[in-house]
Amino acid sequence: MTKYNHQTKLLLATDCIIFGFDGRQLKLLLVQRALEPEAGKWSLVGGFVQPNESLDQAASRVLHKLTGLSDVYLEELSTFSEPSRDPVERTVSVAYFALIDINKYKQQITADYHAEWFDLNKYPKLIFDHQEMVDKAKARLRYKAAFHPILFELLPPKFTLPQLQSLYEEVYNIEMDKRNFSRKILSMNLLEKLDEKDKENSKKGAWFYKLNKKKYKANFHSVATIIPNPDIYYS
Amino acid sequence: MTKYNHQTKLLLATDCIIFGFDGRQLKLLLVQRALEPEAGKWSLVGGFVQPNESLDQAASRVLHKLTGLSDVYLEELSTFSEPSRDPVERTVSVAYFALIDINKYKQQITADYHAEWFDLNKYPKLIFDHQEMVDKAKARLRYKAAFHPILFELLPPKFTLPQLQSLYEEVYNIEMDKRNFSRKILSMNLLEKLDEKDKENSKKGAWFYKLNKKKYKANFHSVATIIPNPDIYYS
DNA sequence: AAAAATAAATGTAATTTTGACAATTAAAAA
DNA sequence: TTTTTAATTGTCAAAATTACATTTATTTTT
Numbered sequence: 328m329t330k331y332n333h334q335t336k337l338l339l340a341t342d343c344i345i346f347g348f349d350g351r352q353l354k355l356l357l358v359q360r361a362l363e364p365e366a367g368k369w370s371l372v373g374g375f376v377q378p379n380e381s382l383d384q385a386a387s388r389v390l391h392k393l394t395g396l397s398d399v400y401l402e403e404l405s406t407f408s409e410p411s412r413d414p415v416e417r418t419v420s421v422a423y424f425a426l427i428d429i430n431k432y433k434q435q436i437t438a439d440y441h442a443e444w445f446d447l448n449k450y451p452k453l454i455f456d457h458q459e460m461v462d463k464a465k466a467r468l469r470y471k472a473a474f475h476p477i478l479f480e481l482l483p484p485k486f487t488l489p490q491l492q493s494l495y496e497e498v499y500n501i502e503m504d505k506r507n508f509s510r511k512i513l514s515m516n517l518l519e520k521l522d523e524k525d526k527e528n529s530k531k532g533a534w535f536y537k538l539n540k541k542k543y544k545a546n547f548h549s550v551a552t553i554i555p556n557p558d559i560y561y562s
Numbered sequence: 563m564t565k566y567n568h569q570t571k572l573l574l575a576t577d578c579i580i581f582g583f584d585g586r587q588l589k590l591l592l593v594q595r596a597l598e599p600e601a602g603k604w605s606l607v608g609g610f611v612q613p614n615e616s617l618d619q620a621a622s623r624v625l626h627k628l629t630g631l632s633d634v635y636l637e638e639l640s641t642f643s644e645p646s647r648d649p650v651e652r653t654v655s656v657a658y659f660a661l662i663d664i665n666k667y668k669q670q671i672t673a674d675y676h677a678e679w680f681d682l683n684k685y686p687k688l689i690f691d692h693q694e695m696v697d698k699a700k701a702r703l704r705y706k707a708a709f710h711p712i713l714f715e716l717l718p719p720k721f722t723l724p725q726l727q728s729l730y731e732e733v734y735n736i737e738m739d740k741r742n743f744s745r746k747i748l749s750m751n752l753l754e755k756l757d758e759k760d761k762e763n764s765k766k767g768a769w770f771y772k773l774n775k776k777k778y779k780a781n782f783h784s785v786a787t788i789i790p791n792p793d794i795y796y797s
Numbered sequence: 798a799a800a801a802a803t804a805a806a807t808g809t810a811a812t813t814t815t816g817a818c819a820a821t822t823a824a825a826a827a
Numbered sequence: 828t829t830t831t832t833a834a835t836t837g838t839c840a841a842a843a844t845t846a847c848a849t850t851t852a853t854t855t856t857t
Binding site: 335336338376378381382408410415421552 | 565570571597611614618641652709
Binding site: 765766767 | 817
């Protein structure tokens with residue numbers, strides 16, 4: 328069969344913006360780049376798309392190799408394709424953002440990478456256009472989380488309402504009213520109260536809740552306005 | 563400088579899902595494919611990314627070449643990268659969706675393409691995975707338009723409230739209450755009433771409005787819940 | 798053992814927004 | 828002059844949102 332001759336091929340890669348939450352702050356997982364140029368500099372984790380895989384598969388592979396995790400929330404963010412973005416050779420990158428439970432992340436023993444979690448408000452200079460990718464991912468996270476219950480992906484299976492509220496407050500850098508917040512969240516009907524309290528963080532203890540996975544999946548596209556005026560956070 | 567050897571390069575293309583509105587129905591602009599294979603079959607307009615351009619530029623170029631239009635609403639939809647999606651040779655495509663004022667579209671005289679507007683509810687079988695692209699673009703349009711005032715992009719500079727309402731009704735396949743609709747739309751404060759009526763479509767005539775571009779741009783990210791339960795339209 | 802300290806849990810009233818519903822008006826056609 | 832057609836406009840009830848303070852459970856201190 329005829330080929331598309333005279334067309335220029337290029338390298339296609341994927342980079343992952345990996346978010347985590349340590350209970351207080353949003354975190355970003357970065358690696359020290361192995362390849363030249365810029366070897367040793369901090370960057371997002373990424374990799375080239377292989378001949379036999381789709382972009383989703385490439386992103387999952389890269390994420391799994393670094394974190395050991397599968398079944399992670401992973402969403403295509405956008406393509407980055409400035410011809411000169413990679414000084415070595417033209418490479419178009421499709422950025423994905425991932426939300427993981429930071430507790431599930433275990434530094435892989437066969438550490439091909441040197442990886443580290445950084446505070447989202449303070450992390451090293453990144454290579455190429457990775458800073459732009461992170462900015463876009465943050466904006467997307469805020470936008471998406473204002474309507475869809477994706478922030479649960481950042482929490483462990485059991486969590487308390489105060490923990491959840493802290494997460495929202497951290498993502499949007501706002502303070503929220505406890506009473507209104509719990510009413511809003513509970514009215515979504517996605518949570519189940521457990522018979523157990525978290526006594527780590529207070530004397531009285533706060534009830535643990537867990538996601539009802541079935542309802543979560545069924546209502547994933549449901550639109551809840553948890554955050555007032557979400558638009559102002561979307562740049 | 564070192565190159566990324568041993569990595570496989572591939573072809574990168576862009577395809578545009580171009581929406582229009584003729585006052586009654588949503589339309590899709592399709593072209594008859596020039597290249598083999600599938601020459602003569604209907605497809606989205608597309609093209610390969612050139613060495614000196616970004617994906618946004620490639621999409622704009624493709625769109626401009628077909629429609630003669632610049633400054634069109636154009637948004638990255640997502641990548642399509644199944645290894646076998648193009649039977650000829652591996653090609654990853656980044657789909658964009660475009661919203662244009664159908665009246666501004668003039669068949670280019672140097673018609674490199676045979677292009678035609680089709681009713682979104684009835685159009686020919688498309689090549690490769692283009693059907694999937696259209697489906698995804700429709701879903702995205704519904705989702706986005708439920709929160710952001712993008713449907714104005716499909717209308718001429720002067721339009722009436724009944725025309726605007728018809729457009730929303732067509733996009734969501736619902737009927738809306740005139741009173742509630744105009745209240746909602748006007749409360750967004752994006753429209754300016756003109757001193758002129760459209761007498762084409764009724765005896766009484768309906769007032770023309772125009773977008774206040776300044777407010778439109780300033781409030782572009784503002785979230786208006788024009789459509790109740792928008793989530794049910796997002797697949 | 799009682800008191801103090803800490804953080805969690807909970808309720809209510811005022812305001813705003815939404816959704817449902819019908820009468821009036823302007824202009825052309827009969 | 829009457830009829831027809833579609834545009835315009837208002838109100839009321841229900842629901843959602845916002846603002847705001849007290850009570851409760853438990854540990855720590857005295």
